[in-house]
C-alpha cells in the first residue's frame with residue numbers, strides 16, 4: 001500500500017480488498033474477518049461503520065497506518081494485540097502484551113457458571129424462605145476466578161450476575177492492571193467497584209487467605225489455568241508461541257495437569273458445600289482430569305465445546 005505505486009487504495013473499500021488479499025496470501029486463517037478489524041482500526045472506525053463507508057476516500061496517514069498494522073499481522077502478531085481488544089461474550093475486552101487473548105471456548109465455562117449460579121441462588125432462596133417462614137432474601141453468591149488475565153471470566157460473571165461478588169486473582173501484575181482497566185471500561189463510574197475485587201499474587205494462597213479471613217467459602221471457583229505442556233510449545237501457532245505470555249500458557253513443573261490437581265486438592269477447603277469448581281481443560285486432558293477427580297472422591301462432569309472437545313471440568317462439593 002505504498003503511495004505512488006499502482007496499488008495505492010483510493011477508498012476504504014479498496015483498502016479492505018487489498019488487506020484481504022494480503023492476509024489470505026500470508027496464510028491468515030480468518031483473513032476476511034481480520035482484514036475488516038484491521039482496516040477499521042487503521043481508519044478509526046468500527047466494523048459496521050467501515051461497511052457504511054466503503055466509498056470514503058482514504059488519505060496518506062491512513063494508508064500508512066493500514067500498512068503498518070498489516071505488516072505487523074503479516075509477522076503473525078495477533079490481531080487482538082494490534083487493535084488492543086478482543087470480543088468475549090459480546091463485550092470488548094482490552095488486551096495487550098503480557099495478557100492472554102480471551103478465547104471463544106472459554107465462553108462455555110461462563111455459560112456453565114451462570115447456570116450453576118442460577119441453581120445455587122434458587123436453592124438459597126428456598127432454604128432462606130423456609131428458614132424465615134416464607135420471607136426470603138438470598139445472600140450474594142461469591143465467585144472466584146483464579147488466573148483472571150484480562151478479567152474476561154470474572155467481569156462477564158459480574159456483569160451477567162448482578163447479585164454476585166467476584167474475586168479476580170492473578171499472579172501477573174500486567175494481568176491485574178488489564179482486568180482493572182476492563183472493569184472501569186465495561187462498567188463506567190465504578191459500577192462494579194463494590195462487587196469485584198482484584199488480588200495480585202499466587203491465586204490459591206491468596207484465595208485461602210480471603211476464605212480464612214472472611215470465615216466463608218466461595219460458591220463457585222472458576223479457572224482457566226495455564227495447561228499447555230512445554231514439550232507441546234512447537235505445535236503452537238506463532239501468534240501464540242511468539243506473542244502470548246508464557247506464564248499464561250505453560251503449566252508449571254512440566255505437568256499439564258498441575259492446576260487440575262491443585263484445584264481439586266483445594267476445592268473442599270475453598271468451595272462451600274453445594275458449590276462447584278469449574279476448570280478449563282486442553283484438548284485430550286479430560287480423561288486424566290476425570291481420573292484425578294475420582295481419586296479425590298468427586299464425580300466429574302464435562303462441558304463440551306463446539307469442536308466436541310470436553311473443555312470444562314465440573315465437580316460439585318458435596319452438601
Ligand SMILES: C[S@@+](CC[C@H](N)C(=O)[O-])C[C@H]1O[C@@H](n2cnc3c(N)ncnc32)[C@H](O)[C@@H]1O
Pocket residue numbers: 100101102103106146147148149150151152153169170171172175201202203204224225226227247248249
Ligand atoms: C490461560 S490464562 C487465562 C486468562 C483468562 N482467565 C482467560 O480465560 O482468558 C492463565 C492465567 O493464570 C495466571 N496465573 C499463572 N499462574 C498463576 C498463579 N500461581 N496464581 C494466579 N494466577 C496465575 C496467568 O498470569 C494468566 O493470566
